[in-house]
Amino acid sequence: MLGRAGWYFVTFLVAVTINFLLPRMGDASPIDTIMAKSAGASIDTQAAREKEEAYMKEFGLVELDAQGKVMHDAAGKPLRSSLVKQFGRYVAMSLQGDLGTSILQYPKRVSEIIKTALPWTLALQLPTIVLGWLIGNLLGALAAYKRGVFDKAFYPLALLASAIPAFCFGIGLVYIFGIRLEWFPAVGGYDDGLTPSLTAAFLSSASYYYVLPFFSVFLIVVGGQAIGMRSMCIYELGTDYVKYAKLLGISESKILLYMFRNAMLPQLTGLALALGGMVGGALIAEMIFSYPGLGQAILTAIQGNDYPLITGCTLLITVSVLIANFAVDILIGLLDPRIRVGQGGK
Amino acid sequence: MKLLKGLLKTPGFLIGMGLFLATLILAFVVPLFMNVDTVTRVGLPYSPPSKEHWLGTDHMGVDMVSMLIQGLRASLHVGFLAGTVASVLGTLIGVYGGYKGGLLDDVLTVVTNLFLVIPSLIVLILLSSSLDQGRSLSLIALIIGCTTWTWSARAVRAQSASLRSRDHVSLARINGYGTFGIVILHILPYLLSYIFMVFIIQTATGILSEASISMLGLGPYDSVSLGKILNDAIRKEALTDGAWWAFVPAMVLVTVIAFALYVINTSMEGVFNPRLRK
Numbered sequence: 001m002l003g004r005a006g007w008y009f010v011t012f013l014v015a016v017t018i019n020f021l022l023p024r025m026g027d028a029s030p031i032d033t034i035m036a037k038s039a040g041a042s043i044d045t046q047a048a049r050e051k052e053e054a055y056m057k058e059f060g061l062v063e064l065d066a067q068g069k070v071m072h073d074a075a076g077k078p079l080r081s082s083l084v085k086q087f088g089r090y091v092a093m094s095l096q097g098d099l100g101t102s103i104l105q106y107p108k109r110v111s112e113i114i115k116t117a118l119p120w121t122l123a124l125q126l127p128t129i130v131l132g133w134l135i136g137n138l139l140g141a142l143a144a145y146k147r148g149v150f151d152k153a154f155y156p157l158a159l160l161a162s163a164i165p166a167f168c169f170g171i172g173l174v175y176i177f178g179i180r181l182e183w184f185p186a187v188g189g190y191d192d193g194l195t196p197s198l199t200a201a202f203l204s205s206a207s208y209y210y211v212l213p214f215f216s217v218f219l220i221v222v223g224g225q226a227i228g229m230r231s232m233c234i235y236e237l238g239t240d241y242v243k244y245a246k247l248l249g250i251s252e253s254k255i256l257l258y259m260f261r262n263a264m265l266p267q268l269t270g271l272a273l274a275l276g277g278m279v280g281g282a283l284i285a286e287m288i289f290s291y292p293g294l295g296q297a298i299l300t301a302i303q304g305n306d307y308p309l310i311t312g313c314t315l316l317i318t319v320s321v322l323i324a325n326f327a328v329d330i331l332i333g334l335l336d337p338r339i340r341v342g343q344g345g346k
Numbered sequence: 347m348k349l350l351k352g353l354l355k356t357p358g359f360l361i362g363m364g365l366f367l368a369t370l371i372l373a374f375v376v377p378l379f380m381n382v383d384t385v386t387r388v389g390l391p392y393s394p395p396s397k398e399h400w401l402g403t404d405h406m407g408v409d410m411v412s413m414l415i416q417g418l419r420a421s422l423h424v425g426f427l428a429g430t431v432a433s434v435l436g437t438l439i440g441v442y443g444g445y446k447g448g449l450l451d452d453v454l455t456v457v458t459n460l461f462l463v464i465p466s467l468i469v470l471i472l473l474s475s476s477l478d479q480g481r482s483l484s485l486i487a488l489i490i491g492c493t494t495w496t497w498s499a500r501a502v503r504a505q506s507a508s509l510r511s512r513d514h515v516s517l518a519r520i521n522g523y524g525t526f527g528i529v530i531l532h533i534l535p536y537l538l539s540y541i542f543m544v545f546i547i548q549t550a551t552g553i554l555s556e557a558s559i560s561m562l563g564l565g566p567y568d569s570v571s572l573g574k575i576l577n578d579a580i581r582k583e584a585l586t587d588g589a590w591w592a593f594v595p596a597m598v599l600v601t602v603i604a605f606a607l608y609v610i611n612t613s614m615e616g617v618f619n620p621r622l623r624k
Contacts, residue, residue: 276467
């Protein structure tokens with residue numbers, strides 16, 4: 001288990017490095033973009049310079065003296081820190097949960113924005129992915145075992161559901177059930193007049209808004225998982241233990257249970273690998289529904305070149321996916337006796 | 347040959363191929379017979395479908411059929427380019443690691459798994475948002491290819507590792523073939539059908555990734571694409587205006603391409619892997 005934890009730590013470091021390096025690699029320097037946006041683009045006034053320095057300090061790009069003021073070189077330009085020093089500062093700040101200040105919603109902290117958005121994303125994604133995985137696997141196993149009419153009808157449907165891109169499905173649901181039929185609210189997370197709290201009025205409103213985003217992700221996960229489980233179970237059905245169990249006259253439901261247990265393990269591994277993609281798809285669904293979660297936060301951040309908010313969100317999402325992966329790994333260890341023994345032996 | 351005949355008897359393969367060919371015809375043959383114009387405003391914004399403009403106009407008043415054809419071409423372009431980059435990268439890394447084994451294989455596997463865990467959409471967002479000035483269609487395709495190869499590397503590695511200890515490979519090694527020769531002559535031929543399947547899936551992934559990234563407003567600056575059409579439709583309130591023609595056809599096209607490619611892939615899997623037949 002220690003080896004696994006170490007591996008995840010390395011992955012975490014790489015993720016942090018990517019988050020640090022990529023925005024600094026491109027030709028669009030965040031500060032230039034911000035400066036160009038805030039009026040008086042290239043005018044070299046005292047005020048503009050002070051503003052630029054304030055941003056540079058915010059991003060941790062420049063050397064500070066003991067009083068926390070920006071240091072200058074001989075020519076009067078701000079003294080830039082080396083990339084290594086910047087990286088050190090970035091990691092130290094991230095570990096303390098300090099993700100900088102949002103540019104678009106100045107002076108709000110990025111961590112504050114994320115704190116209000118995260119519960120929505122978790123509430124949407126966790127149940128959809130876990131439930132979708134469970135139900136998809138059950139249906140897939142059933143289709144493989146029954147074959148016949150059920151399989152013939154189910155398989156193409158599952159294939160179609162898994163091929164529909166999450167955003168298309170989302171747009172379709174918004175249009176049909178939200179705008180045309182008006183069965184469910186099309187966008188948002190709760191009624192306008194309410195504020196998030198644990199009251200009955202708010203919870204009922206939130207669950208009403210929950211329906212469409214939930215199904216837009218859920219059905220796709222079900223389809224994808226069912227297809228994988230189906231071919232897994234067809235393989236298991238051909239194995240000797242299933243044939244033997246059938247010859248012994250063991251009941252159908254019991255054989256299905258045996259088979260399910262064996263086919264489930266590769267599916268769990270598959271879940272660990274597919275999580276990243278699922279989270280990405282769900283984020284886009286959030287954007288389409290203007291759900292008040294991280295997807296929406298990223299979308300507005302991208303549109304406004306709010307770099308601290310973009311990297312803050314991406315870092316948090318990567319870390320969450322890593323943690324989820326780690327959890328699935330531990331679960332596989334608990335469920336699979338072979339791996340359990342292997343881990344105990346080490 | 348026998349396999350090919352088997353494929354042509356599989357209904358799934360025929361349906362998938364038919365759908366895919368239809369999109370190719372729409373993208374490359376139809377423009378020969380009609381004027382594709384994605385610049386001129388031919389009517390009011392969001393004019394409904396009419397005799398002259400079968401799918402109405404978009405938020406600028408441009409003919410929607412022209413936009414769709416141009417968008418489809420762009421999406422196919424991204425798909426093939428990204429699919430090629432991802433398959434080549436994945437195959438090189440997978441075959442080499444799988445055949446060589448040892449420390450190098452361990453390192454490659456760790457790197458692959460690492461990038462498999464980090465969501466590729468996140469890397470795409472970070473890369474695209476930092477390349478604010480010059481995101482051309484081909485550059486986006488390259489970036490997509492470079493972020494989605496991990497999956498194929500993993501799949502190809504598993505296959506290639508299982509070939510390593512086969513007799514004919516050992517025989518070639520005893521006869522003094524180098525790594526390069528063995529990989530080209532004795533490993534790749536066995537993996538060709540597999541790599542082709544990987545390529546198909548990677549192409550579908552490329553098309554979907556482009557659409558996703560364009561939906562976020564990080565699309566190409568130099569081209570129309572299906573994702574950009576959808577992004578425009580959502581931003582310019584086509585949904586609330588009830589202008590279904592501005593987004594439904596684009597959605598259908600993306601879904602049809604992805605579905606066709608997936609169906610081709612699964613039907614090929616069925617033919618190449620006899621266990622799934624029955």
